[in-house]
Amino acid sequence: MSGSPPRTGEPQTAGDRGPEAGRGARAAGRPLVHPADGNALLIWAFWQVAAYIYMMLAAPGRTDAPILDRLTPWDSENFIAIAQYGYDGPPDMPDAPKLVAFFPGLPLLLRVLSTVIPDYDLAIVLVSFVASAVVAVALARLSESYREGTGTWTVVAFFLSPFAVFMLAGYSEAPFLALALPAWLLARRGRWEAAAICAALASTIRITGLFLAFGLAVRFLVAENGLRERGWRSAPWLVLPAVPVALFMGYLWARTGDLFAWQHAQAQYWGRYAEWPWQVFLNTWERSVNEEVLRTSYREEMIAAGVLVALIAWRVVRRDWPDVAYLAPQAVALLVMSSFYMSVGRASLLWWPLYLSVGLTGSRRPWVFMAYLSVAAPVMAINVGNFTTGAWVG
Template sequence: MTETQQAKSDADQPENAPKSRWERFVQPGDGTALGIWFFWHVATYIYMVLAAPGRTEAPLLDRLTPWDAENFITIAQYGYAGSPGMTDAPKLVAFFPGLPLLLRDLHWLVPNYDVLIVLVSFVGSAVVAVALSRLGNSYKEGAGTWTVLAFFLSPFAVFMWAGYSEAPFLALAIPAWLLARRGRWEWAAVCAAFASSIRISGLFLALGLAVMFLVAENGFRANWRKLPWLAVPGLPVVAYMIFLKVTVGEWMAWNSAQAQYWGRYPEDPIQALVNTWNRSLEESVLQTSYREEILAAFVLVALILWQLFRRQWADFAYLLPQAVALLAMSSFYMSVGRASLLWWPLFIGIGIAAVRNRWTFMAYVAVAAPVMMINVGNFTTGAWVG
């Protein structure tokens, strides 16, 4: 067929010709997002290997599955009673059951729990890349790729391939947000429910979705009969609290465990900031990490104020409870940096700014990427918990 014949053939096709099943499933930008995800993994694995000499001799897999990963695996294997002889088993109730249950259900497929939890994060982060690209493009065409780049180059991106809960949570939470923006409230609620089975942050997500439902044109005014679906994300949390009441005797045992083992209890926000700064002076090994926590806290506050100024009520409702939990419900800042991975309005904002001005994005990369690699080295050599 000549080019002229081909052009005529293309012109004869109706503008709204039905798309193939593949075209309906795959969207522009998905391949680029997965490319970023893949090569980011390659780069971080290389750096993890290069950072090890003189710092750790631990096997490669052990460097990806420390601390929280060990707790998730213990729950999957033995339940919340812990392994035989485990003296601090009561702390396990601080971890929600969604990820351990997933590990238990998939154990028949991958017998090694360490490999399995890393694979869960690996696949989950791929879902995050595609969903974040689509979400970014839904705010501004062309912002998706920049949003994904900003996310995977962020200072705390190491937790997207470690055996932690960030990747599986975001693999459900970001699609929930995207589905809600498209008016598919039932599916958004279902995704959010699975997310809340993994982290209490799922309740913050549910609040953001509820506010979006109230203010969006495709929300309450057009679909008020779907209002009951907004209660679905809270069901896994209620179920877990009932389980704790029956087995431990306390509805909020997960919160009590966090207070006892991690110092997460209500504190004056100013005092929590002072405590964190003092820790950065006292502990030389973790000095950098504590100061990163402080910087992350300031970024969160600035982000919330920015959403308030722009009247982005759903984003504001999602982020504000996180600030309360992280900055006022702990005696010092802990895991604030890790939690920054959950602040997708931040990365979308960076993506939109990159579309408008590439130099803005280059300035972000110049700061974020080196810190990210330092954190990869520290985390995988046991010098930092996160």
């Protein structure tokens, strides 16, 4: 009901606040620096220190590669290749056609940064470094918007999550979240135009930006400070995140004659093509049995897939339709549009309703939070060590 408080551990929807609350907050104004910001940045800073210490301790006997090289393998190399050479890739790259699988936002940013930071490895790691700080602050503020005093709990839950190493690495998760989380927070505050702009920028980085836009559109329809307060005048803004995707697809059409060249490249080079969900699970299980080196990684992927399904089911039970609208397309992309589970664990960083629930519940029931950390934190440390010494972890 509109005036009732949220249940323990459950995010309160924007509509629960009512239009008067939204107008009152706008009238009173908000401080530029939120009280939760300091704690969020302290958590981020000490997590960075701890991760680098562990990275150094995990290296002896496993790798002697420089730190930047250890933080920029695989996808990072592809982003850098696009930034330097465009989608043709370097002349000696035999699999350059795969580069169209990557959206242009991060490579464009690296190209701009190269005017002041010519070392692309350093530039992409710095992007994640700065973006992860933005993520810490935005996540804390988002959590505080549901219940005051929970920001610290939620940020700790996020940075000690099993795949947090990708907030260090030169990957797209940190810059995407640095735009997506503010978009979600702005929407909760009824600032739909600004939210749409952030989501559009996020869409230049990952296709997940479209899923974000879908979640924002549903929030606009159900929230008190959305359609009921604003009418339809803000609705056209919510189409904005589709524009970068359409432009990229248009570029691919002009380049290759294939609007969906990015998806077809993923199918060709990474096995991302549609299968029945049970077959995807069986394929992953078979890999976990037969590929001894990657056995643990595949089982982590299966656990992450289970967490995503459970999270969506719980949000459906709670009738949190914006969360469902954001998460469900990810489940289709990760658990159906792929021949086996790949990067599901890494994608878990994008499921902020999960970390909000952990933080909100943990603030009331610390034993739940401690139970979460007892599992998540050791896996996070292991994955930091594995990823930065050359092992694939998602």
